[in-house]
Amino acid sequence: MTTAKRRARVRAPELVGRGWLNTGDEQVALRDLRGKIVLLDFWTFCCINCLHVLDELRPLEKEFEDVLVTIGVHSPKFVHEADPDALKAAVERYEVHHPVLDDPELTTWQNYAVKAWPTLVLVDPEGYVVHVAAGEGHVEALRTVIGELVAEHEEKGTLHRGSGPYVAPAPESTTLRFPAKAVVTPAGTILVSDSAHHSIVELEADGETLIRRIGTGERGRADGLHPTFSEPAGLTLVPNTHGYDVVVADTVNHLLRGIDLATGEVTTLAGTGEQWRDGETDGPADKIDLTSPWDVAWWNGGVAIAMAGNHTLGFFDPVSNTVSRLAGTTVEGINDGPAAEAFFAQTSGLAADGDRLWMVDSETSALRYLENGEVTTVVGKGLFAFGHKDGDADEALLQHPLGVTVLADHSVAISDTYNNAVRRYDPETNALTTIATDVAEPSDALVVGDELLVVASAAHRLERFSAAATRVNGEAHQVKRPSTDIAPGEFELAVVFTPPTGTKLDDRYGPSTRLEITSSPPELILEGAGVTTELVRALRINDSVTNGVLHVVAQAASCSDDPADEHPVCRLTRQDWGVPVRVVADAPSRLPLLMGGMDEAAPSGT
Template identity: 60%
Template sequence: MTQTASPLPKVRASELVGRGWLNTGGKEIALADLRGKIVVLDFWTFCCINCLHVLDELRELEEQHRDVLVIVGVHSPKFVHEADPVALAAAVDRYEVRHPVLDDPNLVTWSAYTARAWPTLVVIDPEGYVVAQMAGEGHAHNLEILVENLVAEHDAKGTLHRGDGPYVAPAPSSGTLRFPAKAIALPGGTFLVADAGHHSLAELAADGETLVRRIGSGERGLVDGRPDDARFSEPNGLCLVPDELRAEAGFDVLVADTVNHALRGVRLSDGHVTTVAGTGEQYMVGGTDNVVARPDEALGTDRSGVGYQGPPLEVRLSSPWDVVWSQERAAFVVAMAGNHTLWELDVAENSLRRLAGTMNEGLQDGPAEQAWFAQTSGLAVDAGGRIWLADSEVSALRYLDVPGGRAEVTEPVVGTAVGAGLFDFGLRDGAADQALLQHPLGVAVLPDGSIVVADTYNGAIRRYVAGADGAPGQVTTLARDLAEPSDVVVLPSAGGDGIELLVVESAAHRLTRLRLPKDVAGEILDAGAHRTQRPVTDVAPGPFRLDVVFTPAAGQKYDDRYGPSTRLQVSATPPELLVAGAGDDVPLTRDLVLNPEVAQGVLHVTAHAASCDADPAIEYPACHLNAQDWGVPIRVVEGGPAALTLPLHG
């Protein structure tokens, strides 16, 4: 099928307005100060894994073209915590952002550029005109071509100015730990910490402070070998290998090496590091090269890539965030934050496969292969074999029941204990079906079977106790005023007279001990509920046209080889907002009917478009599935626009 793309009208870029600037040495930046440079605005929020992927995608482009290109991060927060300027400064430091960042807590600049999704990129030419806007990740190649074309064009016109940009590097920080992510207790009484900011692992003495040794050189990279030579890139989850499996596996600890999109094995005796799974390249949803398949292998995939499985070192991963051992699965379960799924690694069979999740982002329970997650982040297994999950972007505590565990299931099934959805969060205790979290990253199981949650953006440790006979459970708060707690280790109590927790306080760069009484119940708090506040789009009631504009990357065309090249899914919250037009169909345009009796809601749009190299001389063309989700808040008013256009770029 053929689609036509409508180019963006040539318009002047809007001014950059916000609360202040980071990475500029304290100076304010006006758009006029950047005239003569190619400018890329990166609308991001630091909770968002897709935004973090874009930061990594931009690093090489930024270094190659630093004399002509200025990247400006426009931080437009989703969560309340992200609007805190101290938290934003820490995130800019944590993720090694090497360009100016505009703090846009009220989404003023976001609104001026009509951004509707995190992340969104806007390209401005040296004369101050917007030349491209693209949502989502995976645009590095297209951006490279666009920048090179703009350099050539404006060099010839004399409108390109070479030289240093406005970036000013912050003062370096020091300390034993730098933004630690996860920790585990080792058999000898020490602790192994994923020291993400130092791109290494730190073994600390029993006091949780004294450095015993470091595994990893501290340089960002993917290198195996001895502890002084090995390299990681923002490691997160850690898991001890069961004793009976260590000799066969050849390592003692499995590490989720997040930004390397890999799983690494560490031998504790000498600190030797090996790569266990992943190619070092990111799994892109719908990509045809996520697995390096051998001729004798049948991988059984569809265009979405959901069915991919194969030898662990031949499968691309996407930001693995945590890992845990499941006795019932006889495998390691991996929280794959980058594509909202759970995977399992079977070392004995040398296989890696998707266990749960469709790769759609959201909160949907049910059979594992149909469930939706949102940035799977922290894992723990209880005594009955239930796998507990901190599902961060839906601010939820979820679980996966598997055959052989306490729950009577014949196939893996996903449920939710606490959480309401992508845009609902807060700090509220009480009945679990009414309780709220804010972007939790860690989870652990207490001796009595209750669950503790590192409620990261609330700076709190929360506790969930299951209800009896199907009743909702209860949520309480055990501790507050912590600096972005990202993990919890439950320690053996001294003398059995209480509970001791070791909390990874990531933004405070330390491990903190919490001693709680044996019969701790926790406080019942209610600090309020929140919804993500984004600018509302006014629309007309009745007939309404939705148009997703897809522009294939340079040198590519629509890919119709295996069926329709596009797909559009539309729904609404509340469902009554849409009188007609909801559902799943091929064209990227949809005629909707909006209910005049529903004053406001959210229009949920998911678009896919497949493209391939256009040159017929290429025997094995590179193909991509471009995908983006939007949640567009709308208000139905008489006289509002009767159409909405969303950009989807290749």
């Protein structure tokens, strides 16, 4: 058993925050959970990797429901995410069925020495930290450790079975629940992806009167006349030459689905239903894994796909029935230039205007476009800068936009989601202005006559606005996440990964690990940036740069190591970090980042 290999036990710090959700207004303390295995999920609701983990954990929570208590620790990145009402909405939107601690000052985050969203921490029934892992793909390792803890603490008599502190909130009934995207059909009706109802809704042209619902409302992936979806988002009209009129980004299913508007029949067009983690990106549409497709747009004879889950753009060709990588490298950030070399950051909205494909990258609060094979950023300064500021695009700021819409004059409307605003960018003047404020998390907009019909997602309805613009001089913000002090000169960055119990690193087909390191600004790293197959890297840090961000992407492949197993079970663990750093003399000259296991990343609290 791995329990014999664990280091000296570290007491889990108490949970400190502003308040609790999903507990019936009761406070929860770790000391009250003695006898339970506690899984802390450090997340923030803007983060696509965090949303992936929510879905990964659902079967684990069910399997161990009488011994495991999952607690989401919400430590926000954006200002909007620190709003308690916004957090309450997100907990409902993403069907979080466990208690959530509101940690707006990142107090518990710091007490557990967390450096990345998402991070998972297991606490044993006696209140000690026994396992820490960052990123996605840790369910099998968690299942193994939890199973060991159950056996160990049942034998000791320190395991208490029974229900936990989760209290389901009272459900609310509305026609739409967190709608995501919308399109106008050829008949003039409005088609809306009703995300939290896992269905597609058709409304009259007034945007209110229900005509029909396509989908049973249950989470699933069934095709046919009684289809199911899982948090569908993007919609685009396509020429009906293959038996469907609309393509849907079925986000949590990692699929593209087609809808025949005449019959309401749904078919699966692309994806396997498995989330892409590594491997092929180009090939037959039903053989290639997708990852959280968030929006789609008919462009240049096919469907462009905002692949939010791995920070790339994809392309579905309905004639050849293939999927391919359109742009991006999977590194999260802003990098313009040739499409194959560009960095994106959770692209969440697309709109085609001739040969130009407009997009918004939510995590860099950026407006960008792809044209003639080149990516150009219009608004956006990086992963940690955002705000609500109009004016020249070089100085203007957005906050986690999810939608972009081409207007009649070729300007674009931006659904500036976390500013609760709709903005307008004019390419002729290079200026950003504000069309509307106090819109509850707009996520898309349609041009209907002289008006904009806006998907007000958190208000659960569509709202109409004039396209007239005003000017807002709001505040600029930086992510308040604490910086890590690092030393200038010779420096070591180490990604710590311990293969889960019963597995080993898989080097049958070459190196089993990969590490990519870049920085903002690029001159922060004088030597050592780039890609290697080792998880430890020697860098040289520039002493003339005082602040910056280290961008780290690591992955490791591991397989079961039973010699008798002819077909070992393999998995890929992957994590992205954006670590804000401050270059300080006499600071540590080594930075460990934990991807899986315990090793050096024990909590700093006592």
